[in-house]
Amino acid sequence: MNKQMTAAQVVAQLKDGMTIGIGGWGPRRKPMALVREILRSDLKDLTIVAYGGADVGMLCAAGKVKKVVFAFVSLDFIPLEPYFRQARQSGAIEVMEIDEGMMLLGLRAASWGIPFIPTEVGLGTDIVKQNPDIKVIDSPYDDKEWVAMPALKLDVSLIHVDKADVRGVCQIAGPDFYMDDWFARAASKTFVSCDELVETEYFHDPAQARLVHWERSMTTGVVPIAGGAHPSSCSPLYGFDIPHFKAYAASAKEDTGFQGYCDKFLGASEEEYQKNVGGVDAIRAIELPTY
Amino acid sequence: MTAATDYTLAELCIVAASQAFADDGEVLATGIGVVPRLAASLAMKTSNTDLMMTDSEAWMLSEPNPLGPRPADFVPSTESWMGFSRIFDNVWSGKRHAMLGPTQIDRFGQSNTSALGGTYQKPKTMMLGARGFPGNSISHPNSFFVPAHNTRVFMDGECDFVSSIGYNPARLPKGHNLDDVDIRLVITDLCVMDFGGPDHQIRLVSLHPGVTAEEVQDNTGYPVHIPADVPVTAAPTQEQLAIIAALDPHNQRAHQIKDNPPGNRS
Numbered sequence: 197m198n199k200q201m202t203a204a205q206v207v208a209q210l211k212d213g214m215t216i217g218i219g220g221w222g223p224r225r226k227p228m229a230l231v232r233e234i235l236r237s238d239l240k241d242l243t244i245v246a247y248g249g250a251d252v253g254m255l256c257a258a259g260k261v262k263k264v265v266f267a268f269v270s271l272d273f274i275p276l277e278p279y280f281r282q283a284r285q286s287g288a289i290e291v292m293e294i295d296e297g298m299m300l301l302g303l304r305a306a307s308w309g310i311p312f313i314p315t316e317v318g319l320g321t322d323i324v325k326q327n328p329d330i331k332v333i334d335s336p337y338d339d340k341e342w343v344a345m346p347a348l349k350l351d352v353s354l355i356h357v358d359k360a361d362v363r364g365v366c367q368i369a370g371p372d373f374y375m376d377d378w379f380a381r382a383a384s385k386t387f388v389s390c391d392e393l394v395e396t397e398y399f400h401d402p403a404q405a406r407l408v409h410w411e412r413s414m415t416t417g418v419v420p421i422a423g424g425a426h427p428s429s430c431s432p433l434y435g436f437d438i439p440h441f442k443a444y445a446a447s448a449k450e451d452t453g454f455q456g457y458c459d460k461f462l463g464a465s466e467e468e469y470q471k472n473v474g475g476v477d478a479i480r481a482i483e484l485p486t487y
Numbered sequence: 488m489t490a491a492t493d494y495t496l497a498e499l500c501i502v503a504a505s506q507a508f509a510d511d512g513e514v515l516a517t518g519i520g521v522v523p524r525l526a527a528s529l530a531m532k533t534s535n536t537d538l539m540m541t542d543s544e545a546w547m548l549s550e551p552n553p554l555g556p557r558p559a560d561f562v563p564s565t566e567s568w569m570g571f572s573r574i575f576d577n578v579w580s581g582k583r584h585a586m587l588g589p590t591q592i593d594r595f596g597q598s599n600t601s602a603l604g605g606t607y608q609k610p611k612t613m614m615l616g617a618r619g620f621p622g623n624s625i626s627h628p629n630s631f632f633v634p635a636h637n638t639r640v641f642m643d644g645e646c647d648f649v650s651s652i653g654y655n656p657a658r659l660p661k662g663h664n665l666d667d668v669d670i671r672l673v674i675t676d677l678c679v680m681d682f683g684g685p686d687h688q689i690r691l692v693s694l695h696p697g698v699t700a701e702e703v704q705d706n707t708g709y710p711v712h713i714p715a716d717v718p719v720t721a722a723p724t725q726e727q728l729a730i731i732a733a734l735d736p737h738n739q740r741a742h743q744i745k746d747n748p749p750g751n752r753s
Contacts, residue, residue, distance in 0.1 A: 320653075
């Protein structure tokens with residue numbers, strides 16, 4: 197089955213009000229080209245589930261978001277995401293704030309088709325107080341109470357990977373695939389952008405196949421976009437773009453705000469965007485971060 | 488072991504904070520931020536060589552990495568993969584001790600990393616979010632590092648948002664008891680504290696050289712239990728300072744406490 201498609205074809209399958217999971221972590225390996233295609237669309241009222249970075253900030257700033265399910269939204273070296281902050285401080289969005297591990301459990305429950313996973317995480321904190329939809333239940337096996345972390349069912353997941361073939365075999369060669377395998381499993385449809393499209397034979401080497409973290413039946417569509425994670429990183433291919441993130445964060449303090457950022461960078465297509473940020477070779481040349 | 492006379496407050500805090508890990512045995516030590524990371528690294532090199540540590544990305548190391556840019560020929564002592572999803576398996580096993588720096592710590596040891604002021608629907612200042620604090624606090628021991636000890640951090644009343652469980656009877660989950668919560672040391676620019684006072688009250692453990700118990704109380708928004716004899720925080724040894732310098736070749740520790748004061752302020 198050939199699953200290759202364009203970013204525009206992905207966005208054409210999205211509807212107002214959908215719940216969309218976004219892979220990656222903070223400023224790392226975010227499907228930013230697909231996010232930018234949403235910014236160019238008239239989609240609205242989305243619920244976003246993510247270990248958030250600029251993906252969440254930009255979608256909030258563009259008025260695409262009704263609700264964010266999050267444990268953090270951060271650019272790491274810029275700890276506070278400027279536009280998520282604005283959205284929260286103006287009361288513009290609903291939130292479901294949970295622990296990082298609770299999100300993993302919610303994605304697993306959705307993947308496994310079960311309504312919840314019991315955990316002690318969240319007990320005694322404002323996570324249970326501020327989320328009336330998260331129930332605390334008695335156990336049939338002991339005398340303790342437990343948080344019943346509900347399944348986080350996703351209509352769609354968007355993920356960026358290093359390499360994929362047209363059949364949806366996806367490889368993440370960087371040191372961490374984060375929770376992307378669970379995002380892929382928790383969603384009805386998963387669309388994956390890849391830095392490089394490869395032939396299936398590439399995976400015949402077991403060392404390469406070992407870096408495939410979910411089976412291809414979980415992948416609905418594959419969109420080849422070299423540099424498609426920019427300004428987030430796609431280790432080992434490129435790091436995150438620190439000057440770009442600084443300019444993005446600075447735009448939140450300017451009168452023109454996010455519109456000013458978009459006027460400068462977004463463009464009408466990914467080709468225009470990449471031209472505005474110096475081209476794919478410049479993206480691929482960005483140094484990896486040292487932790 | 489020669490006690491140093493010339494050391495910075497950051498170095499004193501690193502050494503004091505490293506004590507938190509000394510008796511942990513074989514657990515994952517996670518220090519977020521320069522001082523906690525150097526404290527965990529120092530402990531792994533000296534007082535507790537059984538500690539485990541990651542490279543802050545996705546690999547476990549048998550030797551802590553130096554902070555900041557490293558020479559091109561540097562080879563990290565990788566011993567296993569430890570991506571973020573596996574971190575949670577470790578967290579929930581309890582075999583971890585994290586040292587973190589929340590924005591607020593209330594009298595119950597509850598902490599806040601999420602939001603300040605306003606309402607929950609519309610906070611005055613949005614911060615990071617709860618991150619992993621809820622899970623950390625109920626799963627394994629935790630310590631705190633506070634670079635500026637004041638009444639905004641150690642505030643009167645309850646945290647604006649409670650990210651981590653503490654010793655608050657009103658929030659105690661059914662079937663749990665307060666001793667299940669395990670907050671170890673609180674290291675600040677003034678002193679070392681723990682929650683070992685009566686009924687888990689915050690307690691002064693040691694005063695940094697030149698700091699008085701009154702100063703600590705004046706900068707804490709709730710009563711601190713002050714024992715009759717409070718020792719002075721032990722000065723770093725020359726050996727410890729040498730290890731810290733090797734772990735932090737770019738001297739990032741000089742930028743962690745305002746104006747990088749000397750360790751002895753008497």
